[in-house]
Amino acid sequence: MAYRVVHYINQFFAGVGGEEKADYRPEARDGAVGPGLALNGALGGDAEIVGTVICGDSYFADNIEEAKKQILELIAKFEPDAVVAGPAFNAGRYGTACGAVCEAVANELNIPTVTGMYEENPGVDMFKKATYIVKTADSARGMKDAIPVMAKLVLKQLRGEPIGKPEEEGYIPKGVRINYFADKIGAVRAVDMFVKKLKGEPYTTEYPMPVFDRVPPNPPVANLAEATIALVTSGGIVPKGNPDHIEASSASKYGEYSLAGVESLSAETHETAHGGYDPTYANENPNRVLPVDVMRELEKEGVIKKFHETFYTTVGNGTSVANAKKFGAEIAQKLKDANVTAVIVTST
Amino acid sequence: MKLELHKVKVTDLKWGDKTLFDGGTLYVNKAEIEEMLLEDERFAKVSVDFAKPGESVRILPVKDVVEPRCKLEGENEVFPGFIGDVDTVGCGKTLVLSGAAVVTCGRIVGFQEGIIDMSGPGADYTPFSKTNNVVLVFEPKEGLEKHEYEAACRMAGLKTAHYLACAVKGAAADEVETYELPCFAEAMKSHEGLPKVAYLYMLQSQGLLHDTYVYGVDAKKILPTLIHPNEVMDGAIVSGNCVSACDKNNTYSHLNNPVIKEMYARHGKDFNFVGCIITNENTTLADKKRSSSYAVKLARLLGVDGLIITEEGFGNPDTDLIMNCRKAEKAGIKTVLLTDEYAGRDGASQSLADACSEADAVVTAGNANEVVVLPKMEKVIGFPEYADIIAGGFDGSLREDGSIETEIQAITGATNELGFNRIAAYTG
Amino acid sequence: MPVVHVCTIVPISLTVGANRIVPAVAIPHPLGDPTKTPEEEKQLRKHLVMKALKALQTEVEDQTVFND
Amino acid sequence: MFGKYEKYKVISNNKILEGQIDCLEFVKGDALSVLEKARDYIHQGWALLNHPLYGNFTPRQQPYRTILLGLRVSKEHKPFNVDLESLGLIEKSILKFRSGMPEGSKNPPRVESVAEDYAILDLYLVSVNLNRYGIKYDFSKAISNGINTGW
Numbered sequence: 001m002a003y004r005v006v007h008y009i010n011q012f013f014a015g016v017g018g019e020e021k022a023d024y025r026p027e028a029r030d031g032a033v034g035p036g037l038a039l040n041g042a043l044g045g046d047a048e049i050v051g052t053v054i055c056g057d058s059y060f061a062d063n064i065e066e067a068k069k070q071i072l073e074l075i076a077k078f079e080p081d082a083v084v085a086g087p088a089f090n091a092g093r094y095g096t097a098c099g100a101v102c103e104a105v106a107n108e109l110n111i112p113t114v115t116g117m118y119e120e121n122p123g124v125d126m127f128k129k130a131t132y133i134v135k136t137a138d139s140a141r142g143m144k145d146a147i148p149v150m151a152k153l154v155l156k157q158l159r160g161e162p163i164g165k166p167e168e169e170g171y172i173p174k175g176v177r178i179n180y181f182a183d184k185i186g187a188v189r190a191v192d193m194f195v196k197k198l199k200g201e202p203y204t205t206e207y208p209m210p211v212f213d214r215v216p217p218n219p220p221v222a223n224l225a226e227a228t229i230a231l232v233t234s235g236g237i238v239p240k241g242n243p244d245h246i247e248a249s250s251a252s253k254y255g256e257y258s259l260a261g262v263e264s265l266s267a268e269t270h271e272t273a274h275g276g277y278d279p280t281y282a283n284e285n286p287n288r289v290l291p292v293d294v295m296r297e298l299e300k301e302g303v304i305k306k307f308h309e310t311f312y313t314t315v316g317n318g319t320s321v322a323n324a325k326k327f328g329a330e331i332a333q334k335l336k337d338a339n340v341t342a343v344i345v346t347s348t
Numbered sequence: 349m350k351l352e353l354h355k356v357k358v359t360d361l362k363w364g365d366k367t368l369f370d371g372g373t374l375y376v377n378k379a380e381i382e383e384m385l386l387e388d389e390r391f392a393k394v395s396v397d398f399a400k401p402g403e404s405v406r407i408l409p410v411k412d413v414v415e416p417r418c419k420l421e422g423e424n425e426v427f428p429g430f431i432g433d434v435d436t437v438g439c440g441k442t443l444v445l446s447g448a449a450v451v452t453c454g455r456i457v458g459f460q461e462g463i464i465d466m467s468g469p470g471a472d473y474t475p476f477s478k479t480n481n482v483v484l485v486f487e488p489k490e491g492l493e494k495h496e497y498e499a500a501c502r503m504a505g506l507k508t509a510h511y512l513a514c515a516v517k518g519a520a521a522d523e524v525e526t527y528e529l530p531c532f533a534e535a536m537k538s539h540e541g542l543p544k545v546a547y548l549y550m551l552q553s554q555g556l557l558h559d560t561y562v563y564g565v566d567a568k569k570i571l572p573t574l575i576h577p578n579e580v581m582d583g584a585i586v587s588g589n590c591v592s593a594c595d596k597n598n599t600y601s602h603l604n605n606p607v608i609k610e611m612y613a614r615h616g617k618d619f620n621f622v623g624c625i626i627t628n629e630n631t632t633l634a635d636k637k638r639s640s641s642y643a644v645k646l647a648r649l650l651g652v653d654g655l656i657i658t659e660e661g662f663g664n665p666d667t668d669l670i671m672n673c674r675k676a677e678k679a680g681i682k683t684v685l686l687t688d689e690y691a692g693r694d695g696a697s698q699s700l701a702d703a704c705s706e707a708d709a710v711v712t713a714g715n716a717n718e719v720v721v722l723p724k725m726e727k728v729i730g731f732p733e734y735a736d737i738i739a740g741g742f743d744g745s746l747r748e749d750g751s752i753e754t755e756i757q758a759i760t761g762a763t764n765e766l767g768f769n770r771i772a773a774y775t776g
Numbered sequence: 777m778p779v780v781h782v783c784t785i786v787p788i789s790l791t792v793g794a795n796r797i798v799p800a801v802a803i804p805h806p807l808g809d810p811t812k813t814p815e816e817e818k819q820l821r822k823h824l825v826m827k828a829l830k831a832l833q834t835e836v837e838d839q840t841v842f843n844d
Numbered sequence: 845m846f847g848k849y850e851k852y853k854v855i856s857n858n859k860i861l862e863g864q865i866d867c868l869e870f871v872k873g874d875a876l877s878v879l880e881k882a883r884d885y886i887h888q889g890w891a892l893l894n895h896p897l898y899g900n901f902t903p904r905q906q907p908y909r910t911i912l913l914g915l916r917v918s919k920e921h922k923p924f925n926v927d928l929e930s931l932g933l934i935e936k937s938i939l940k941f942r943s944g945m946p947e948g949s950k951n952p953p954r955v956e957s958v959a960e961d962y963a964i965l966d967l968y969l970v971s972v973n974l975n976r977y978g979i980k981y982d983f984s985k986a987i988s989n990g991i992n993t994g995w
Contacts, residue, residue, distance in 0.1 A: 129696070165774050176695035178776040179714045179756075181472070186686055186767025187606035190656055190711040194684040195618045197709050198543045198654050206772055207689065207710040209703045217795035217836045218778040224833060235806065249942060276935075278884040281805040285817075288808030293818065294825045304829070318939050336777060342832045344825070345794075347783035348803050457961040493987070494964060554898055556968035568972065591900035631898040632912075632973050633929065663897035663940070667933065690902060697943045701897055701936055717902075737958050757902070787928055803887040803926060 003047035003158045006078045007036040008071065008085040008101050010094045014054040022093075024056030026067060028074040035143060039084060042151035047158060051078040057093040060100075067097075068104050075101075076109060082154050083109075087116025087146045088123060090138040099127025106130060112157035116146045117172075124172055125322060132163070132171045210321070227341035230308035232331060234316030235282065235289035235348040236274030237265070246315055248275025254314035254327040256334070259307075264293035276317030277348050289346060308340050316347060350528040351578040352441045354420060354521035358448035361398045361480045367515040374448055374512065376482060381508055385484065390500040393487040397729050399451070399466050400480050404726035406470075407483055409461030409734045410760045411452045411498075412587050413476050413600040414505045416445035418513035419582070427583035429564020430503060431510045438578030443513050443521075449479040449600055450512065452505040453730040454486035456498050457557065461738055462593025462760030463722070463752070470722040473762040475769060476600070483729050484508060495556040502588050505599070527578050527612055529623065536651070539620035543653035546623050547577070547607055548643055548672060552589050552596060552660040553628035560597075560660075561586045562626060568635075572627035572643035577608045580624070593738070594716045594762040595688050597660050601766050607656055607686070622650055627672070629665040640671035647681055654682040659765045662690050662716070666701040677706035688713040688763035689773060693755070713764055714771040716757040724750030780831045782806060782824060786841055796831040797841045800824065849914030852979055853890065855882050856910035856970075860963045865974070865981045875909040876941045882911040883934045890915050892930035894973045896937035899965065903941040907959070908966040912973055 011017055011024040013034045032040045032049040040049045053074045060067045075083060083105045085098035095117045102113035116134035117124050124133055132153050136146040149170040156163055166173045182189060189206070196203040221227050238246060244255050262269070265286035272282040272289060287293045295307040312331045316324075335343060357372060364375030378396045385394045399405045417426045422440015425432030451464065464476045471477035484504060488497045529535065536544075551560040553568035560567040562575070562585055575584060585602040608624070615621040627643040630636060647655055655676050659669045669685060676683050689699035689712055699715070735746040738758045745753050756762040763771065781794035784806050789797045800806035807821045831842045854861070854868045857878050862870050871878050879896055886892060893912040967986050974981055 163776065166776055173775045176776055177689055177691040177699060177715045177773045178695055179718050179771055179773050181770045182772040183770070185606060185770050186711050186713050186764075186772065187610045188767070189772070190607065190684050190686050190767050191610045191614055191618075193709050193711060194545070194654060194656055194682075195614065197682050197684060198545070198619060203709060205708055205710045206712045206774070207687070207699060208775070209705060209707050209710075210698065211705070214793045215795070217838070217840075220778055220835050221829075221832045224829060229829070229832075276883075276938075277887055278804045281808065281810050284810070285808060287821065288805040288810075288817075291807045291821050291825050294807075294822045297822065298825065298829075303826075318942060332777070340777060342777060343779045344828050344832075345779055345781045345783075346800070346806055347781065347785075347789070348806055457958070457965055494961075495968065552900075554900075554969055555972040557965060558899065558969065596900070630972075631894045631969065632976055633893060633895060633933070635976075636895070661900040663900055664895035665900075666897075667895060692943065698939070701940050785926065785928065785931065803931075804884075 003081040004050045006080040007052045011056040022056045022058035026055040026070040042148045060097040061093045082112040085115040090118040095121035095123030099123040102131035114154045228306040230340045232312045233346045236272040236315040237290040242273045246273045249318040251315040251319045274315045353525045355444045355446045355523040357522040369516040369519045395485045397483045403466045405466040406725040407464040407729045413598045414450045414509040416509040416512040427506045437582035450509045451481045451483045473759045535622045542620045545619045545654040546652045548657040549626045557590045559588045567628045593760045594757045629668045644675040658686040670702040684709045689715045691715045716763045722752040780828045850917040851915040853913040858908040878909040891927040910970040
């Protein structure tokens with residue numbers, strides 16, 4: 001009997017409509033719809049699309065938890081063996097939805113999942129650990145190439161066959177190290193690589209070292225007296241009691257707190273959530289990490305025009321680069337939207 | 349220095365009244381070995397057993413593996429400082445019982461020793477499922493301190509290896525391999541146009557039960573120094589450690605160091621292999637700094653263009669590896685590193701405890717945390733109850749049906765950082 | 777939108793790619809010093825924040841550490 | 845080099861060292877809490893003298909850690925001068941320990957049955973460094989502290 005596959009797509013690929021229909025609510029249809037027809041063909045009879053679940057991109061983005069729950073229920077009713085989502089190409093909201101659906105399916109239904117996205121789709125960084133994401137072109141023109149690769153990956157998982165290297169299988173690396181038996185022993189591989197490096201020929205390291213990004217510096221503040229300055233910290237300063245439960249290490253979230261009416265931080269109002277240093281001094285006087293007292297003073301003195309009354313905080317200790325990047329991007333967007341001129345980031 | 353390895357191929361083991369070699373079979377007098385080893389008063393009991401390729405046999409806990417060797421011609425005897433005198437080795441002719449190995453087995457500390465399966469999935473991971481193994485199982489005298497017990501086991505393995513090889517003297521070699529590198533004065537002038545390279549050989553030297561011996565000297569007490577690769581083939585480097593089974597270099601892999609072998613093979617073709625530098629892996633930071641600087645200084649004195657660097661163990665030796673790499677690259681010496689990884693069971697954690705951007709050419713011997721299931725074997729040599737507490741094993745790892753669920757860290761030689769095996773890893 | 781990083785361990789800040797860096801006092805209290813009186817301590821903090829603001833007003837082409 | 849520290853501190857949760865070393869700060873808790881205590885001192889200017897990941901154990905295997913710290917002899921000693929190398933190492937080690945902790949923690953090794961082995965092995969490894977820096981302790985007393993069971 002053929003394996004049962006459910007396909008998740010958005011309103012556009014289901015032919016419901018474009019942006020004007022993006023608030024379309026989750027809906028299930030029997031059999032394949034839109035790109036599912038090609039996918040069904042690529043599955044070659046070993047697996048079959050028994051149902052398609054459709055959801056508008058805006059509806060998903062605006063009601064993530066609720067939408068996920070509804071979609072999961074609709075998927076579960078088909079009693080599938082696997083779920084394929086997208087491909088979403090470079091559509092950010094669609095990619096995020098595909099990733100989130102795959103993640104939820106893997107966690108709740110414990111069955112294989114595959115989706116497809118363009119490398120720069122924000123869904124890639126968010127969900128590449130949770131599901132196989134096939135590398136696609138940036139637009140639907142890449143559909144023809146993406147479908148067979150996605151079909152092959154889902155079939156391999158269904159049959160319990162080993163999944164090969166990302167470049168061979170066409171998926172974006174999940175970032176996990178996997179053992180395999182190479183053709184040659186390690187010493188021979190090392191000497192081969194050595195000879196190439198000595199000759200200046202290209203070679204590929206078997207273990208890439210962790211790397212950090214660089215960004216070009218932004219232009220300076222022209223007129224400080226007209227500037228709005230915000231504070232951001234990785235020192236873990238939070239309102240007393242740590243209302244959002246930011247983790248002491250390996251933070252999975254950041255906090256966003258108002259300082260309206262706050263002239264200075266104190267042991268009564270704030271503390272640190274950071275587990276990476278002796279918290280005694282920061283708890284005694286949180287201004288030692290987040291200098292709110294001085295910022296207020298400078299605001300009064302007119303050195304700066306305005307102290308931005310929301311501060312952003314997380315714990316830098318052991319926090320993954322991926323999470324830190326995500327926090328950084330979100331915080332930067334919020335500060336930009338609030339017309340902040342410049343930012344002081346404090347770290348312990 | 350010129351050394352001939354006279355390799356006699358052992359294809360089978362049998363018990364006999366006299367230890368001798370005949371038609372590929374090594375006959376072993378069990379009583380004679382037991383008697384010889386019991387001369388050491390530190391042992392209460394010694395027993396000898398066989399484990400051959402393909403058999404449904406598991407050995408645990410394994411301490412060391414030694415290849416039987418003895419000198420046929422040339423100065424001194426193999427394993428200088430233990431069997432031989434402390435004079436130089438590496439010249440003349442050495443008899444090698446290839447295809448045979450002495451495996452020492454005993455509980456020294458209740459963890460940190462390994463598993464060898466002679467068949468099944470576990471056999472794919474250990475190089476010693478392919479050798480005909482003479483297994484020594486020890487029990488110490490009551491109250492013997494652990495490091496004394498380790499020394500006794502170490503000596504017993506070397507003695508037995510030497511004893512077996514000596515009994516085969518006179519047998520015709522199946523193969524003779526010749527290894528020769530000239531003195532530095534000559535080496536510097538030869539192979540014009542080829543880059544000069546050396547091998548930086550890191551030795552585990554963290555303390556009692558974590559040591560390696562060079563001519564009988566505890567390696568943590570040495571400054572990095574030069575060694576001729578032929579000396580290594582005669583047993584100048586002996587393992588004395590009980591660290592994680594998968595990536596400690598047992599004496600067998602020192603004797604058969606595949607990096608040395610491969611560098612010899614490409615010598616004069618792709619590069620001019622001028623020699624080996626040995627260095628240690630001590631735990632004080634001052635020692636780490638001193639040794640890495642000193643080792644790289646030796647490489648600079650040799651004027652080499654490149655270094656292959658191999659690590660032993662994991663954790664703090666990662667710091668030595670990275671220091672060696674960074675200092676060499678800063679001195680303009682191109683490096684390739686050989687290591688293994690501890691990326692967690694899911695492979696998602698950081699593999700090494702240290703990193704640097706200069707380390708852009710790394711060969712990996714795999715993720716030691718990968719979990720495998722080793723099915724029940726018909727026969728277990730040693731102490732099966734230790735599967736639970738061996739490194740990489742965990743409570744419940746010895747299942748009721750006799751199978752073992754474990755990380756490959758517990759398998760002897762599985763992620764050998766001399767590059768002994770085909771295992772590797774990629775980012776998936 | 778320019779950013780200044782006030783931190784104790786400058787080399788880490790350089791590694792992660794901050795472009796304007798102002799060295800701080802100590803890890804457990806980057807903008808303070810518990811051995812000083814509260815007034816002195818606040819003066820010290822103000823000095824550091826002013827230095828950070830100055831860094832924000834300075835044109836930089838590469839990673840720059842603003843020492844005294 | 846080995847004489848440039850005016851003060852030493854040994855931080856350990858290894859019970860067989862308790863009472864054996866003058867400058868010992870005994871920590872009741874797991875290996876990670878020893879590393880965190882050492883980190884707090886490093887933040888205050890102490891230097892790390894031994895690598896926190898000594899011994900080839902994955903973090904969940906070895907319950908004992910013993911860390912040596914030294915305070916530099918310096919005329920113009922700044923109170924908050926952090927030794928960067930020490931800091932980098934302790935941070936990386938803590939990360940390793942944290943990442944290694946959850947793994948298998950549902951099925952930790954039967955530590956009790958080998959606790960003495962772990963304690964003695966820890967002593968073995970650390971004794972090399974104690975000797976190196978001339979920190980006095982009674983090796984055999986510590987060993988006899990540890991031997992409650994034979995093997």
